[in-house]
Structures are given as structure tokens and as C-alpha cells.
Amino acid sequence: MSDEPQQQNGDPDPRGWRPRDLPADAAAPGDEPGRNGSDRSGEAGGTGATGESAATGGTAASGAKQKKPKRPKRTGWRRALPTWRMVLGGILLIALVLIGGFIAGYQLVDIPSANASATAQSNVYLYKDGSVIARDGEVNRENIKLAQVPRPVQHAVLAAEDRDFYSERAVDIKAMFRAGWNTLTGKGKQGGSTITQQYVKNYYLGQEQTVGRKIKEFFIAIKLNREESKNQIFEGYLNTSYFGRNAYGIQAAAQAYYSKDIGDVTTAEGAYLASLLNAPSAYDVITHPENKGAAVARWNYVLDGMVKEDWLGAAERAAMTFPPPGRVKPANSLSGQRGYIIQAVEDYLVRNDILDEKTLATRGYRITTTLEKKKQDALVEAVDDNVMSKTSKERKADRNVRVGGASIDPATGRVVAMYGGIDYTRQYVNNATRTDYQVGSTFKPFVFTSAVANGSTTQDGRRITPTTLYDGTNKRMVQGPDGPTGYAPANEDDKSYGPITVSTATDKSVNAVYAQMAEDVGPGKVRQTAVGLGIPKDTPDLTASPSIALGPSTASVLDMTDAYATLAGHGRHGAHVLVDKVTKDGVAVKLPDRSTEQAVSRQAADTTTSILRSVVDGGTGTAAQGAGRPAAGKTGTAEEDKAAWFAGYTPELATVIAVMGQDPTTGVQKPLYGALGLPRINGGGAPAETWAQYTGAALRGTPVQDFTLDLESGTDETELPSTQSSAPGNTGQPSRTPSGATSKPPSSTPPTTPSTPQSPPATTGTPTGGTDAGGTDTGGGTDGGTDGGTDTGGGDSGGGDNGGTDNGTGTAGGLLEGARGTRAPGRL
Structure with a gap:
């Protein structure tokens, strides 16, 4: 065996060949550093190359390091696929971006204010x-x-x-x-x-x-x-x-x-x-x-x-079965009565310091009123049936017709129904709360109530009761403790009644009697009683003069209802209530507690009720009998028939209805002559008929209650007046100085002994000093001024129940001291 190093496969290297003699670029592809010569020779021998080729793949010197072979390049479709390193790197990059984005977003995005x-x-x-x-x-x-x-x-x-x-x-x-x-x-x-x-x-x-x-x-x-x-x-x-x-x-x-x-x-x-x-x-x-x-x-x-x-x-x-929903309801706009009710409720909340206007305007309040839907619907229907359905586009006067109404439960003071007008989107003023129409003779019961409450007497010392005799002569001069006052109001249609009881004078709404009674009681006391019953003390023209009895003041329909509810409640008064509950976001708003007080004695209130029952039974308010309930009430007409009223009550319900005249274009108050196809509208007509229909419907299904009255003692006794002080036809020339002079104001305190007139009686004659004796004030004479016209028709269109027709030559003016006239000095 040769002493030369052997290949792993047993083949020796070619003789005489030395790896170091090879050029550097002749190294075989795939040689890797660190691999021994036998490995390389094996690889070269495996190729079957020539000796020179084998020499290329031969081994290097023992222990020498060789270069790592290059990775072959990817070809074909493999080039489109990412390597595992790229995939891993991409995942890490996305994770870093997401984490960074989340942190940045969490820091940068704040919870904003609500939209x-x-x-x-x-x-x-x-x-x-x-x-x-x-x-x-x-x-x-x-x-x-x-x-x-x-x-x-x-x-x-x-x-x-x-x-x-x-x-x-x-x-x-x-x-x-x-x-x-x-x-x-x-x-x-x-x-x-x-x-x-x-x-x-x-x-x-x-x-x-x-x-x-x-x-x-x-x-x-x-x-x-x-x-x-x-x-x-x-x-x-x-x-x-x-x-x-x-x-x-x-x-x-x-x-x-x-x-x-x-x-x-x-x-x-x-x-x-x-x-x-x-x-x-x-x-x-x-x-x-x-x-x-x-x-x-x-x-x-x-x-x-x-x-x-x-x-x-x-x-x-x-x-369970599918519950079909109700029909689609139109948007709750302010049409019909809605706008009037909202207006009245908002005024109530502000006036009673429950919510101010700015707070209310923030919205979100749930306001439960005292209004009862059944009664509200009944009131609207009654007005439509008795007034609005009778208007015609063919009659010019009908375009001026307005109606206001309100109804209060006397026991609780709660307003249960309100009528503000035909449609809030057409007539914006709430006729139930406006304070610019004279209340007329509906004020007269307050005069009598004051007389009984104060134990008042006539000028000749007789106690004022339903049977007290007064002189009902037309245009009779009102007598004060110092003599004639200069005020001589006309009766309805210039009719004279002679001696007449207070009860009968109430039935017939005799102006002469009530003007004298106001003087006997004291106009200041009458005013005080009216305020105690519920008439606001800041009511326009609530002036302490004899004419206060004939209703020149302009209390609202709601205010008058409040006062009549006090009479129905036996003289006990508390402010009326229009709101039962207020909440926002489920939290209740505190409402003021309602307190009551005895405004007048029960005897005074009940005795008044007794004479107002007579008005319904056989006086000017007989149409109210249509309610089918025991009722008490009073009719009234404003100046020149610009408004007609009926104010009445049963033991359970007090309601006031007023028909008013107003030009829809200018807003000027207009007489109601010819409206509804009638020569005149008076309180005993459409207002009383509306009252009757509404009251009957509102109380339908409830037991009939009768009045339980506690009358003032001695009300059935009739005391005859002295001949001098109350003789029929005593118009008495006023002991007045000429126009412009100052006179001593008469005292409002009734004398303890009968007074003697300071002027001789007369059956005719116009008081000097410009007294408006029921005619129309031409605007020139007040407090002693000269009345520019002679009233030949003379009806007191403000004081009488049915109004009056001014046939004088003067131009229509203020309440004819048949609501106003010339006041006694010192009464303004």
C-alpha cells in the first residue's frame, strides 16, 4: 500500500500533485473552510472528472481552512415567497406599529363633550x-x-x-x-x-x-x-x-x-x-x-x-302575542289649546319662583299639570258648540269673536280646564289669562260679600242683607256721608226700579243699587275684599271708587275663576294651582306648598251664594240651569259690549266664561254687536250656555251635590229705608265746585245715623261738573270735566248685565261710569 494519504473512498491523490500549487480560483465550488482533505477528495472523486478536475476538488494541506460555499440563488416561483426571516420581521414590525399606535391613540384621543x-x-x-x-x-x-x-x-x-x-x-x-x-x-x-x-x-x-x-x-x-x-x-x-x-x-x-x-x-x-x-x-x-x-x-x-x-x-x-303599536300621531305642535296651556304653565312656574325663564329654556323638564283631560275636552267642545260653530265668514262682526274660559276645583284650588282661544297658531294671546277686558257686573258679588263681611250699613244705618231695600232709580246720584258724590250711573236700558231688595237688584244687575252699596261699604273695603277673594291687587283699574262695583277693573278670566272658587269654598282662599309635579332626569323639582286662609267669613261667602243662586233660578243667568246642577252665578258685560261674561259655580266646580271682541288685524277691542247673528251678546246668552254645557259634561257621572249654606243671621228681615235718604228718583244735585276746583273727598265710613241729603230731590237733571250719567264720555271730561254728549239711550254698557246702547252724540269712550263716569275726588 502506498504511503500517500488516502481518500476516504480509498483512492489516492494523483502522484506529484500539490494542492498548494493550484491557483486560488481553481478551488472546487462547495469547498467549505474547516473540512479536511479527505472530504474534498471524496467530493472530487465523486464527480468522475479528469485528473486535472480532480485536482480542483482535491484536498488542501492538512488543517487548512477553506471558504464556506455560497447559497444557491432561488429561481422561478420561489423568488415570490418571503423567507421566514422576512415573515418574522414583518410580524414584529406590525406588532410594534400596533402597540405604538394604540399607546398614541389612547393618549391623544380624549372623551369629548356630548354633542x-x-x-x-x-x-x-x-x-x-x-x-x-x-x-x-x-x-x-x-x-x-x-x-x-x-x-x-x-x-x-x-x-x-x-x-x-x-x-x-x-x-x-x-x-x-x-x-x-x-x-x-x-x-x-x-x-x-x-x-x-x-x-x-x-x-x-x-x-x-x-x-x-x-x-x-x-x-x-x-x-x-x-x-x-x-x-x-x-x-x-x-x-x-x-x-x-x-x-x-x-x-x-x-x-x-x-x-x-x-x-x-x-x-x-x-x-x-x-x-x-x-x-x-x-x-x-x-x-x-x-x-x-x-x-x-x-x-x-x-x-x-x-x-x-x-x-x-x-x-x-x-x-305572548305580538303587540301592535298605536297609530302614528302628528307632531305635538303648539296648535289648538297646546300653545295657550304651555304659555300659562310657564308663566305660573316663573311667577311662583319655581323655575326662571333661562332654566326652563334648557329643556328636559317633565311638567305634570292639574288639567284633567276629560274636563279640558268638555270645555273645548262647549265653546265650539255654543260660540265658534255659530260664527260665519259672511258676518264681519264674527271675525272679532274671542273666547276665554277657566275652571277650578274649589276644594283644592286646582285648575282643571282652560280655554285660551280658537288656535294658538292663529290667535297668540291667551284669553284666559289676559288682563285687558273689563269684568263688568261679575264684580258685583264682591261688593255684597264685603258688605256682609264688614257688617256694613246703608247711609241711613240699616244693615246690608239680601232683603235690604235700595233705590233702583236710573241715574240716581250716589250719596256719600258728605252728600252727593257726583256719580250717577245708568241702569241697563235706562230702566228705573224704585225700591228694590239687594237680592232682586242682583238678579237684575241694577247698577244704581250696587254703586250706592259700594259707597256704603267703602270702596277701599270693597277692593280689599276682592283682593282677599283672589283678584290680584295689581289688577288694572281696581280703583277704590263707587264705580268699582260695576266692574271697570280688568281681571283675567282665571283670576275671576279663582275669586268665585273662594265663594264656592265658603270664603276660604288659597292661590290656584296649575302645576302638580315637575321633574328633570327623574329628579323632582320642589314646588311651593299651598296654604289657605279664611278670606271672608263663611257666612259672608254663603250669603253671597244664596243671592247668586237666585240669579240662576230667575235672574239674568237662567241659561245656566242647563247644567242640571244646583248652581250660583252672575252675568256681566263690559263697556260697549266689548265682552260678555258668565261666572258661576256648583259646590264642586267654579267656572268663568268670557266672550270678547277684538280686531284680528289691529288688536283693538271691538263691540260684539251683530256677532253670532245676534243684535247683542250678553252674559246670559252664549257665555252662560257654554258654562252650562261644560259644567254638565264635566260633572257627568258624579253625584249631584247641593249647597250647604251657613247664612248671616237676619238676612230674611227687611228694614225699610228712611224717606229722605232713599226716596225713589233722588238724583240729588251734587254739591260740587265747578270743573277744575278741588273738593273734599267723601269719607268711605258709613255713618251710624241716617244721613240727610244736602241737595233737594229731583226726578230729572244732569249733575253739574260734567258727571257722565250713563252716557259716553267723549274723552274731555273726567273728575269734573264736561261730558261732551247727552246720553239719550243711556244704557250702561259696562255695568249692566246686557250692556247698553249709547245713543248720545258723544263718541264711544271708557266704561260709562256705568262703570266709570266721573269719579268722586280723592278716589283715584
Whole structure:
């Protein structure tokens, strides 16, 4: 065997060959440093090359290191595939980007303020029974607390939208990717948002479908989930979600679809409301009956989900039937009575320091009024039947007709019905609360009440009772303690009555008697009594003069109702109440406590009631008998028949109706001559007829109650007047100085002994000093000025029940001291 080194395969290297003699570039491909010569020779021998080729693959010197062979380049389709190093590097890079993006996004995206549309609400006005009267905001939303939503309804929403809400994280990545994939693959747009994300979208962001909005939603949801509880988020979601029918929030939805508060919604109804969240308009089976099948399927899906989650029993589920929603209701605008009611309620809240205007304007208040829907509807119907339906476009006077009405429960002071006008969008002024029409003879009962309450006597010392005789002569001069006062009002149609009892004078609304009675009691005391009964002390023209008896003051219909309710309540008065409850976001606003006091003695109030019953039984108010109830009341007419009134009450209800005349273009008050096809409108006509129909309807189904009266002692005794002081026809020339001079004001305190007139009696004659004896003041004479016209028709259009016609040459002016006239000096 040769002594030469052998190859691993046993073949020796060619003789005489030395690896070091080979050029560097002749090394065989694939030689690797560190491999021994025998390895290389083996590789070379394996090729079957020539001796020179074998020498290329031969071994190097023993122990010498060789270069690592190069990796062959990839060719063909393999070149398109990334290496495992590239894949790993890419994954690491994406992870770093995502982590960095998440950290940056979490730091940069803050929870913003709520968007305006999400917080906008309406003030909701309700009847006493909770049914909606009106909403005064642009957005139909009413926020509530989660506790107000029945638990089954909560579960229905969760079953419909997010069954794992209480156990899941703020965002559901898997659902988001699934929804995105389904959208991309044409399976329709699908929601992958949790309730938290939906709430963020509703409350903080908007509905636009953009990547930027979705990124913000993602980060805000995560932050919000750390800052608010699940209950808070769920409550916000229920208050901001849209349910169709312009209803935002589940409370508004309950009203829109089932006309009830959410607390009264059944499980089946709640499941339908929850179904609407998926497609509010499409699933409304009333507006889209063709989609009822899909809506019912969604409803079933919700209920089945509740059963699956053990939120509803299978038996209860099986017994449920689909609850069809109510008809679509038109938007609650301010038309009809709504605007008047809102206006009156807001005035009440501000005037009683419950809420100021700015606070009320923030919206979101739920205001329950004292108005009763049955009575409200009855009042509107009565006005329509007795007044508005009788107007005609062919009669010019009918365009001036206005009506105001109010009704109060005497026992509680609650306003149960109100009529402000034919339509708030057509007539903006509330005729029930306006204070610019004279109340006329409806004020006279306050004079008598004051007389009884103060134990007043006539000028000759006789106690004033229903049977006290007065002189009812037309244009009789009112006598004061110092003699004639200069005021001689005309009676209705210039009719003289001679000696007449107070009760009869009330039946016939005799101005001469009540003007004298006001002087006997003291005009200041009369005013005080009226204020105590409920007439506001700042009422225009509530002036302490003899003419106060004939109603020159301009109290509102509501104020007059308040005062008559005090008479019906046996003289006990408390401020009327128009609001029963106020809440915002489920939190109650404190309302003032109502207190009452005895404004006048029960005997004074009840004795007044006794003579007002006579007015209905056989006086000017007989039309009120149509109510079919024991009733008391008084008619009245303002100056020149610009308003006609009936104020009356039963033991259970006090109501005042006024028909007014006003030019719809200029707003100027107009006489009602010719309106409703009648020569004149008086309190015993349309107002009393309206009162009767309304009262009968409002009290229908309730037991008939009679008045329980405690009369002043001695009211049945008739004491004859002295001949001098009360002789019929005593008009007495006033002992007055000429116009412009100053006279001593007469005292309002009745004398203890009969007074003697200081002027001789006369059957005719006009008082000097310009007294308006029932005619029309031409505007030139007041307090001693000259009356520019002679009243030949003379009716006191302000004091008389039925008004009066001025046939004098003067121009129509103020209340004819048949409501006003010339006042005694010192009375202004």
C-alpha cells in the first residue's frame, strides 16, 4: 500500500500533485473552510472528472481552512415567497406599529363633550293623568333613569343588541372584524359594535361612517368603560338611541308607539321597542305594514334570546302575542289649546319662583299639570258648540269673536280646564289669562260679600242683607256721608226700579243699587275684599271708587275663576294651582306648598251664594240651569259690549266664561254687536250656555251635590229705608265746585245715623261738573270735566248685565261710569 494519504473512498491523490500549487480560483465550488482533505477528495472523486478536475476538488494541506460555499440563488416561483426571516420581521414590525399606535391613540384621543343633538330634550307638558298635552322642543327626547325602565324591558334591549354587555369589554375586536369582513364580502353592512360603542357614537360623536370616527369610537369606548359603570353606560344608551317616529330615547318611544310611560310598558311591548333599534323605520308596522313579517321575526328573535339567557320563562314566552303599536300621531305642535296651556304653565312656574325663564329654556323638564283631560275636552267642545260653530265668514262682526274660559276645583284650588282661544297658531294671546277686558257686573258679588263681611250699613244705618231695600232709580246720584258724590250711573236700558231688595237688584244687575252699596261699604273695603277673594291687587283699574262695583277693573278670566272658587269654598282662599309635579332626569323639582286662609267669613261667602243662586233660578243667568246642577252665578258685560261674561259655580266646580271682541288685524277691542247673528251678546246668552254645557259634561257621572249654606243671621228681615235718604228718583244735585276746583273727598265710613241729603230731590237733571250719567264720555271730561254728549239711550254698557246702547252724540269712550263716569275726588 502506498504511503500517500488516502481518500476516504480509498483512492489516492494523483502522484506529484500539490494542492498548494493550484491557483486560488481553481478551488472546487462547495469547498467549505474547516473540512479536511479527505472530504474534498471524496467530493472530487465523486464527480468522475479528469485528473486535472480532480485536482480542483482535491484536498488542501492538512488543517487548512477553506471558504464556506455560497447559497444557491432561488429561481422561478420561489423568488415570490418571503423567507421566514422576512415573515418574522414583518410580524414584529406590525406588532410594534400596533402597540405604538394604540399607546398614541389612547393618549391623544380624549372623551369629548356630548354633542348638542344628544343632550337636546323637550319640555313635556302632561295632563293630570300623565297623557301628553304638548312638547315645546325640537327634539322629542325625555331622559329617564335606568331604574325607571322595567327589568324585562332592559333584558329585551340586551337580547336584541348585546347579550354579553355586562360581562364583555368595551369593544369586541372579533365582532368588529367579523362585521368588517361581512361588509367587504357583500353580506351587507353589519354592526360589530358593543352597546358601549353605540353609546359613544350616539352621545359623543355622530352617525357618519368614516375610519376616523371609528378609530375615535374605539378609544373613547375603552376610556369610558374605565370611567363609568355599565349601568351608567346602558342608561345613556337607552336615552340616546333612535326608535323611529322622531322618538329619541326609550321613554319617548314608549309614548310614540304605545302612548304610555316606559314604566307601564309590558314585556311584549318592550321587546317590540327593542326590535326597532335594528331598523327603526322599516320595523314600524303601522307606516310599513308590508314589513310586518320581518318585524315580527325580529320580535321573536328578541324574546327567544331572553329565554336563552334565562331572562324570560318559556311558558310566559309561549303565551305572548305580538303587540301592535298605536297609530302614528302628528307632531305635538303648539296648535289648538297646546300653545295657550304651555304659555300659562310657564308663566305660573316663573311667577311662583319655581323655575326662571333661562332654566326652563334648557329643556328636559317633565311638567305634570292639574288639567284633567276629560274636563279640558268638555270645555273645548262647549265653546265650539255654543260660540265658534255659530260664527260665519259672511258676518264681519264674527271675525272679532274671542273666547276665554277657566275652571277650578274649589276644594283644592286646582285648575282643571282652560280655554285660551280658537288656535294658538292663529290667535297668540291667551284669553284666559289676559288682563285687558273689563269684568263688568261679575264684580258685583264682591261688593255684597264685603258688605256682609264688614257688617256694613246703608247711609241711613240699616244693615246690608239680601232683603235690604235700595233705590233702583236710573241715574240716581250716589250719596256719600258728605252728600252727593257726583256719580250717577245708568241702569241697563235706562230702566228705573224704585225700591228694590239687594237680592232682586242682583238678579237684575241694577247698577244704581250696587254703586250706592259700594259707597256704603267703602270702596277701599270693597277692593280689599276682592283682593282677599283672589283678584290680584295689581289688577288694572281696581280703583277704590263707587264705580268699582260695576266692574271697570280688568281681571283675567282665571283670576275671576279663582275669586268665585273662594265663594264656592265658603270664603276660604288659597292661590290656584296649575302645576302638580315637575321633574328633570327623574329628579323632582320642589314646588311651593299651598296654604289657605279664611278670606271672608263663611257666612259672608254663603250669603253671597244664596243671592247668586237666585240669579240662576230667575235672574239674568237662567241659561245656566242647563247644567242640571244646583248652581250660583252672575252675568256681566263690559263697556260697549266689548265682552260678555258668565261666572258661576256648583259646590264642586267654579267656572268663568268670557266672550270678547277684538280686531284680528289691529288688536283693538271691538263691540260684539251683530256677532253670532245676534243684535247683542250678553252674559246670559252664549257665555252662560257654554258654562252650562261644560259644567254638565264635566260633572257627568258624579253625584249631584247641593249647597250647604251657613247664612248671616237676619238676612230674611227687611228694614225699610228712611224717606229722605232713599226716596225713589233722588238724583240729588251734587254739591260740587265747578270743573277744575278741588273738593273734599267723601269719607268711605258709613255713618251710624241716617244721613240727610244736602241737595233737594229731583226726578230729572244732569249733575253739574260734567258727571257722565250713563252716557259716553267723549274723552274731555273726567273728575269734573264736561261730558261732551247727552246720553239719550243711556244704557250702561259696562255695568249692566246686557250692556247698553249709547245713543248720545258723544263718541264711544271708557266704561260709562256705568262703570266709570266721573269719579268722586280723592278716589283715584
